[in-house]
Amino acid sequence: MLNFEEELKKFEPSMEIEQIEDVVYNHTLTDMTDIMLEMMKQERERAAENEMLFMQQPLE
Numbered sequence: 001m002l003n004f005e006e007e008l009k010k011f012e013p014s015m016e017i018e019q020i021e022d023v024v025y026n027h028t029l030t031d032m033t034d035i036m037l038e039m040m041k042q043e044r045e046r047a048a049e050n051e052m053l054f055m056q057q058p059l060e
Helices: 004-010 015-026 031-057
Strands: none
Touching: none
């Protein structure tokens, strides 16, 4: 029968798993929130540009 306590003492995580953890934890992933924030930023910039163009038009 296996002695789990002794097996746990011998356990050493593989380097590959540790490397993968580092990559996953240190990598910023784009999610839907990031995409929506970028879209809102672009819309605000476009609205500001349109407002400036409107203000530059001569009055008739």
